[in-house]
Amino acid sequence: MxxxxxxxxxxxxxTGGLHIGGVRTALFNYLLAxxxxxxxxxxxxxxxxxxxxxxxxxxxxxxxxxxxIEPNEGVGFGDGAHAPYRQSERKPMYxxxxxxxxxxxxxxxxxxxxxxxxxxxxxxxAQGVPSPQYSAVTRQYLANxxxxxxxxxxxxxxxxxxxxxxxxxxxxxxxKFHDLIRGWVTFNTSQLDDKVLLKHDGMPTYxxxxxxxxxxxxxxxxxxxxxxxxxxxxxxxxxxxxxxxATMPQYAHLPLILKPDGNGKLSKRDGDRLGFPxxxxxxxxxxxxxxxxxxxxxxxxxxxxxxxxxxxLSLIGWHPGGDKEMMDMDELISSFSLEKVHKGGAKFDYxxxxxxxxxxxxxxxxxxxxxxxxxxxxxxGFTLSDEKLAEYCGLMKERSTFxxxxxxxxxxxxxxxxxxxxxxIKKKWxxxxxxxxxxxxxxxxxxxxxxxxxxxEYIAFSGLKTGEIMPMLRxxxxxxxxxxxxxxxxxxxxxKGAAERLKKSFEYFETVH
RNA sequence: GCCGCGUUCGUCUAUCGGUUAGGACACCUCCCUUUCACGGAGGGAAGAGGGGUUCGACUCCCCUACGCGGUACCA
Numbered sequence: 001m002x003x004x005x006x007x008x009x010x011x012x013x014x015t016g017g018l019h020i021g022g023v024r025t026a027l028f029n030y031l032l033a034x035x036x037x038x039x040x041x042x043x044x045x046x047x048x049x050x051x052x053x054x055x056x057x058x059x060x061x062x063x064x065x066x067x068x069i070e071p072n073e074g075v076g077f078g079d080g081a082h083a084p085y086r087q088s089e090r091k092p093m094y095x096x097x098x099x100x101x102x103x104x105x106x107x108x109x110x111x112x113x114x115x116x117x118x119x120x121x122x123x124x125x126a127q128g129v130p131s132p133q134y135s136a137v138t139r140q141y142l143a144n145x146x147x148x149x150x151x152x153x154x155x156x157x158x159x160x161x162x163x164x165x166x167x168x169x170x171x172x173x174x175x176k177f178h179d180l181i182r183g184w185v186t187f188n189t190s191q192l193d194d195k196v197l198l199k200h201d202g203m204p205t206y207x208x209x210x211x212x213x214x215x216x217x218x219x220x221x222x223x224x225x226x227x228x229x230x231x232x233x234x235x236x237x238x239x240x241x242x243x244x245x246a247t248m249p250q251y252a253h254l255p256l257i258l259k260p261d262g263n264g265k266l267s268k269r270d271g272d273r274l275g276f277p278x279x280x281x282x283x284x285x286x287x288x289x290x291x292x293x294x295x296x297x298x299x300x301x302x303x304x305x306x307x308x309x310x311x312x313l314s315l316i317g318w319h320p321g322g323d324k325e326m327m328d329m330d331e332l333i334s335s336f337s338l339e340k341v342h343k344g345g346a347k348f349d350y351x352x353x354x355x356x357x358x359x360x361x362x363x364x365x366x367x368x369x370x371x372x373x374x375x376x377x378x379x380x381g382f383t384l385s386d387e388k389l390a391e392y393c394g395l396m397k398e399r400s401t402f403x404x405x406x407x408x409x410x411x412x413x414x415x416x417x418x419x420x421x422x423x424x425i426k427k428k429w430x431x432x433x434x435x436x437x438x439x440x441x442x443x444x445x446x447x448x449x450x451x452x453x454x455x456x457e458y459i460a461f462s463g464l465k466t467g468e469i470m471p472m473l474r475x476x477x478x479x480x481x482x483x484x485x486x487x488x489x490x491x492x493x494x495x496k497g498a499a500e501r502l503k504k505s506f507e508y509f510e511t512v513h
Numbered sequence: 514g515c516c517g518c519g520u521u522c523g524u525c526u527a528u529c530g531g532u533u534a535g536g537a538c539a540c541c542u543c544c545c546u547u548u549c550a551c552g553g554a555g556g557g558a559a560g561a562g563g564g565g566u567u568c569g570a571c572u573c574c575c576c577u578a579c580g581c582g583g584u585a586c587c588a
Contacts, residue, residue, distance in 0.1 A: 013588050048587055114586065121585095130514040131584045164586050182518070191516045191584080199586040206588050230517060230583040253518085256581070260524080263580070315537095319526055323536040342519095342526085345581060349524050352538045362551075398551045467547050474548055482549040 006038025008221050009214070010064075010071065013045040014056035017283030017296055018063050019268045020348070021225065021257045024313050028254060029223050030069040031314070031336040038220070042074030043213060044086045047203045055285050063280040068306050068329060082217045087209050094204040097212050097242060098165040098197050102145075106241035107197060109163045110134075110144035111156055117142075133193035136171035165198040167207070167234060167241075175233035180221070180252040180338040187233040195234055207231060211238040214249050222249040223338070226345070227265070229253045252338045255317045256345040266348055271296035276350035280309070303402025304353075308360035312353045316346045326359060358401045369393035369406065376407045382414050391492060395484045410483065413492055417479035417505065424481055425512045428471050434506040436462040441499060451490040451498050476505035 010026040012018060018026075033040035042064065044057055061076035073080035084090055101107035112120070117134075120142070124132035132138070139146050144166065145153045156163070173189045197208040204212065214222060232251055239248040256265040259274065270278050271294065281298035299309045311327055319342075320335035327335070361369070370389035377384060384392065396410040411418070440461045446454070455473070462469055474481055477489045477498065490498040 011588095015588075045588065051587065110586095112586095117586085128514095133584080162586095166586095185517075187517070193584080196586045201586080203586085205586070209588095225582095226518070227582055227588085255519080258581075265581075315525065317525090321527065321529095323527070325526095325537060344519050346526090347524060349538065352525065355538055358551095396550095399549065465547090470547060478548085480548085484550090485546085485548085 004220050005218070006033055006036035006220050007041065007218050008033050008038065008223055009041040009043050009074070009217065009219055011043040011045050011210075011213075011224075012060055013048065013051070014053060014060065015048070015051040016053050016056055016268050016285065016287065016294060017279045017281075018060050019266060019270070019278050020280070020299075020313060021266050023063065023067060023069075023280050024257065024316060025223065025225060025254060026064060027067070027069050027310060027313060028252075028318070028336075028338075028341070029221075030071075031333055032221060032223065032338060034333045035336050039073055039080070040069075040071045041080070041082075041217065041219075042071040042077055042085065043217070044075045044088075045206065045209060046086060046088045047199075047205065047209055049201070049203070053285055053287055059281065059283060059285075066300055066306055067280060067310055069310070087204070087213070090209075090213065091203060093216070094198060094208055094212055095202060098204070098208060101167070101197065101238075101241055102165060104241065105168065106238075107165050107167050108139075108145040108194075109153060109157070110139075110142065110166045110194075110196075111148075111161050111163045112143050113162070134166065135169060135190075135193045139166075139194060162200040164196045164200050166194040167197050167238065169194050169234070169237070175236055177232060177236045177251065179229075179232075180250055181255075181341045182229075182253060182343055185229070185232070187230070189233070189237075192234060195231070197238075207234055207238065211235055211242065211244070215239070215242070215244045215247055218247070219249045221252060221338075223252045223254065226253045226256050252341065255342050257316055258345045258347045260348045260350065265345070276353070277302050278348075303404035304357050305360045305364075305403070308357040309353070311360075312356040316348065317342045326356075354401050361400055361403065361406070362398055364397070366390040366394040366397070369397060369403070372403055373407050377414065380407070384414055388414075388492075395488060395492060399483070412478045412480075412483070413489065417477075417501070419479050420505070420508065420512075421475050421480045422512055424471060424475050425509050428468070428475075429509050429512065430464070430468065430472075431510070432464065433462065433469060433472050434510065436464075437502060437506060441503075446495040446499055449495055451493065451495045452487045454495050454498070455487050455490045472509070473502070476502050476509070 008029040010029050012022055030040050042061070046052055057075065064070055071077045073082070074085040079085070098107060102109065121132045134142065141147065146168070169192050170189045174186055175189060176184060176186045179185050195207055196205050198204055210222070232253070236248065239245050258264065259266055259270065266278060277297045277299050279296045279298050280300060282301045283294065283296040283298065285294050287294050307328060310329065314327070314332050315325065318340055320340055367390045370386055370393050373393070374389060377389065392410060392413055393406065395413070396406055400406045400409055437458060440458045459466070459469055470486060471481060473486050474483070477486060477493070483489060493501060
């Protein structure tokens with residue numbers, strides 16, 4: 001590798017929400033850029049007018065921000081020297097290169113309409129050709145500048161006939177290129193067809209846009225999904241034909257993220273169908289192509305922490321070696337390398353994602369968690385001081401997986417007990433528990449006695465075995481046989497609060513039969 | 514169909530010719546806790562199959578099987 005500055009790009013098309021496969025691609029680009037002190041660019045590939053979805057671009061930008069993998073150049077992140085970064089705005093730039101390829105006999109004009117091509121393909125299929133190619137052997141039978149006379153071509157062009165520019169794929173030639181993840185890969189051009197480079201509306205297809213933009217934007221590494229591998233030889237040939245081979249980016253085709261159950265790659269359309277979120281942020285939009293409202297729950301809305309989500313995502317299809325799994329962004333950056341990216345696809349495992357979140361939740365400072373759930377608590381109509389909320393988080397965080405669980409899981413601590421475990425009450429209730437409590441607490445000045453002392457004294461005073469009294473105290477304070485240690489709950493409630501709750505609960509227990 | 518890329522416990526993975534094939538998730542058992550968790554200690558669980566190369570293959574090569582991707586004026 002030369003001294004070339006590392007410049008990578010994440011180039012999604014705004015056709016819907018960003019799914020986790022896309023986020024991972026962005027992440028790996030980001031990690032490589034940061035590792036080498038390079039640039040990470042966001043380029044929007046909106047060359048298909050029909051598939052454009054309102055709001056998708058904004059969603060992509062917000063997602064990257066939430067994930068903490070912000071580009072330092074590109075749409076939504078500030079223009080650098082290579083603006084614009086939206087391909088629709090770069091439209092005028094592509095035609096000249098397509099024409100240049102025609103002039104150098106690497107491409108040609110094709111006048112076939114989409115309907116004609118469709119019919120042609122059907123005819124070919126009827127004749128037993130499974131996937132008809134527009135290629136060196138068939139292009140002579142189709143309407144293009146390699147089959148038509150120069151006059152005819154000139155006439156059609158002047159007349160304003162619609163046309164596309166197709167790459168003139170060599171008939172039988174091996175194209176070999178190096179992939180940072182897969183090593184040397186070879187394709188024979190006889191398997192490739194004359195791909196459209198410039199559409200009739202003057203927009204480039206992905207292929208031309210990739211070659212032109214990555215060259216103009218001085219991209220050093222093209223990191224993208226494995227689904228692009230089959231078209232990589234076309235791209236290599238385009239770089240060569242344009243005389244750009246020397247600055248061609250190094251390729252790295254990432255393994256796919258597969259659906260956890262069956263087969264196939266995780267796709268944008270999977271949404272919530274799989275029983276877990278597959279989008280970073282909740283996505284909602286009307287898709288005019290499918291004429292349907294699309295909804296997908298996000299990791300953020302599900303209560304994931306961005307760092308947990310990223311940590312988890314980074315380990316799908318990549319591992320730096322060794323046994324370490326918990327890594328923050330700095331560690332990911334320093335240990336990242338494309339050579340360590342796997343070749344094989346990885347099935348998505350949501351259980352592991354949850355585990356990561358739980359680990360992060362557990363390790364967060366109580367104050368940070370308190371700040372994060374404060375709004376939810378107040379929205380639910382409760383008021384707790386910051387200190388109290390932090391104490392609450394400390395008590396409950398080991399019992400939660402998500403930030404969202406944290407609020408309801410210990411609701412009995414910040415509000416009255418709403419539901420009692422009557423089965424346990426029926427089984428364990430003893431009248432002495434209340435009698436001894438009334439006797440113990442009579443005349444006590446609760447402002448001078450600490451909650452833990454109160455509880456311990458009462459337990460001793462009752463003369464009951466711990467197995468007889470503890471479950472009842474727990475149900476009295478929490479309503480259920482769950483939660484923090486009894487004394488800790490009492491401490492949280494305070495002597496007065498705990499005493500009031502015990503009194504009230506015991507009175508209720510007496511009525512349960 | 515054709516082309517390409519893949520294939521280590523159920524899942525994510527370590528291993529870069531020599532290991533009792535290690536870790537994590539999930540699952541099970543036990544300990545801690547007379548709660549639930551957390552934590553700790555154990556357990557079961559893997560090199561797709563067949564040929565080579567080699568003193569020695571999970572590691573290198575070939576074939577087969579299987580999986581995935583591509584085969585659009587979509588990306």
